[in-house]
Amino acid sequence: MSDATGEVTIYGAGMSGLVAAINLARRGFHVTVHEREPGYGGSRQFNPSTHVTPIDPVRTSEYIGIDISSVFHPVVECPAYFHETRLLVPVASVYAVERGSRPSSLDTLLYGECQGLDIDFEFGSSLTKADLDNLPPRTIIACGLNSPAYDLLGIPHLKWEGWMSRGELAVGNMAWLWWDECVNEYGYFSAVNGYYYDQLFSFGPVGWEDLKKYRSFMAHHEGMEHQEWNQIAGVAPVASPENPKLFWRDAVLCGTISGAMDPLLGFGISGALVTGKVAALAITDRDAAEAEFKRFNRHFKASFYAKKLVWSRFIRPNVSAISAAINLFGVQRAERLGNFFAAGHLHVKGAIPGFGPFNCS
Numbered sequence: 001m002s003d004a005t006g007e008v009t010i011y012g013a014g015m016s017g018l019v020a021a022i023n024l025a026r027r028g029f030h031v032t033v034h035e036r037e038p039g040y041g042g043s044r045q046f047n048p049s050t051h052v053t054p055i056d057p058v059r060t061s062e063y064i065g066i067d068i069s070s071v072f073h074p075v076v077e078c079p080a081y082f083h084e085t086r087l088l089v090p091v092a093s094v095y096a097v098e099r100g101s102r103p104s105s106l107d108t109l110l111y112g113e114c115q116g117l118d119i120d121f122e123f124g125s126s127l128t129k130a131d132l133d134n135l136p137p138r139t140i141i142a143c144g145l146n147s148p149a150y151d152l153l154g155i156p157h158l159k160w161e162g163w164m165s166r167g168e169l170a171v172g173n174m175a176w177l178w179w180d181e182c183v184n185e186y187g188y189f190s191a192v193n194g195y196y197y198d199q200l201f202s203f204g205p206v207g208w209e210d211l212k213k214y215r216s217f218m219a220h221h222e223g224m225e226h227q228e229w230n231q232i233a234g235v236a237p238v239a240s241p242e243n244p245k246l247f248w249r250d251a252v253l254c255g256t257i258s259g260a261m262d263p264l265l266g267f268g269i270s271g272a273l274v275t276g277k278v279a280a281l282a283i284t285d286r287d288a289a290e291a292e293f294k295r296f297n298r299h300f301k302a303s304f305y306a307k308k309l310v311w312s313r314f315i316r317p318n319v320s321a322i323s324a325a326i327n328l329f330g331v332q333r334a335e336r337l338g339n340f341f342a343a344g345h346l347h348v349k350g351a352i353p354g355f356g357p358f359n360c361s
């Protein structure tokens with residue numbers, strides 16, 4: 001594709017916005033990135049944090065044209081707990097990555113790539129209603145999971161609430177997941193680069209008693225306690241089977257606000273990376289970008305309905321039954337089955353947009 005000239009405006013200096021900016025600046029565009037925070041590193045409400053995701057960092061790097069593999073670290077162990085039942089999740093292609101502005105984060109790597117390119121940053125500059133009425137041509141909106149942008153754009157979303165704890169911790173690259181009836185989503189912990197992020201969340205309120213139960217589980221099963229917990233809230237574009245959208249009027253969407261997320265567990269990292277690249281393509285070739293976007297998000301609808309009609313109605317509300325079923329089948333047998341899936345023998349793809357054994361590439 002030939003080089004181009006012209007102005008591009010991007011709202012959001014998170015991971016997808018930066019991937020789009022780098023790709024466009026390399027092609028000859030002058031890019032201005034507006035970010036509501038005072039610096040790079042994503043939302044201060046959510047970051048610094050650590051995330052875990054199934055991903056193929058090498059193929060993802062090739063696709064987005066930026067080598068991000070050095071900041072994705074293999075997860076060594078990830079148990080999933082259903083009450084007292086502990087099941088080891090296959091971690092062969094599961095990686096931990098740090099968000100925020102610490103030197104070891106993904107954001108720092110991407111921001112470093114921007115240096116020397118024709119990219120201007122306007123920090124402390126938010127997308128507003130007035131901006132939306134006068135968007136310049138070649139605008140990309142990459143505002144992540146912060147509620148005001150969804151309200152402004154009228155994007156269907158669900159609101160989640162919860163508790164989070166984060167900080168430095170001398171543990172390896174690890175994670176866990178915890179399911180209990182006290183929340184309708186889950187508790188999860190991840191750690192990488194000597195930093196941890198722990199969150200209990202639900203689509204709806206999560207009380208102090210629920211947190212107490214989670215903390216008791218952590219102390220009992222993982223021998224871990226954190227001094228400080230804070231309340232947290234956000235949104236997710238998983239309110240409609242039609243959520244994934246590359247365009248809003250003439251503007252291009254990318255990252256989580258475009259709906260490039262797996263609706264089942266909320267993995268958003270992989271989708272944000274690949275749709276940052278797709279958004280850059282959309283600036284010069286809307287049809288080609290639309291085809292790529294559809295390819296990456298083609299399993300969203302099926303996964304959305306599987307969660308809404310089966311998982312959330314019949315399975316998730318009864319963790320005791322899940323636990324009993326796993327024990328009846330046998331924990332080790334269930335783990336072997338999980339490893340068989342993860343090895344790709346069944347060629348079953350999930351709804352995580354991007355590259356990896358369970359991803360929709």
Ligand SMILES: Cc1cc2nc3c(=O)[nH]c(=O)nc-3n(C[C@H](O)[C@H](O)[C@H](O)COP(=O)(O)OP(=O)(O)OC[C@H]3O[C@@H](n4cnc5c(N)ncnc54)[C@H](O)[C@@H]3O)c2cc1C
Pocket residue numbers: 011012013014015016017034035036037041042043044046049050051052053125126127128142143144145146148149190199234254255256257261266267268269270272
């Ligand atoms: C607490 C938490 C934990 C998560 N854990 C995981 C996980 O373990 N694994 C996983 O795969 N995914 C996880 N996700 C999802 C994942 O973080 C997101 O899907 C991903 O970061 C989205 O990237 P993005 O580029 O769309 O947005 P972000 O990287 O969030 O960037 C959005 C940027 O837009 C800025 N912004 C917002 N509103 C405006 C505005 N009005 N004007 C200008 N700028 C604005 C923000 O400040 C931010 O810098 C988690 C999300 C959260 C919130």
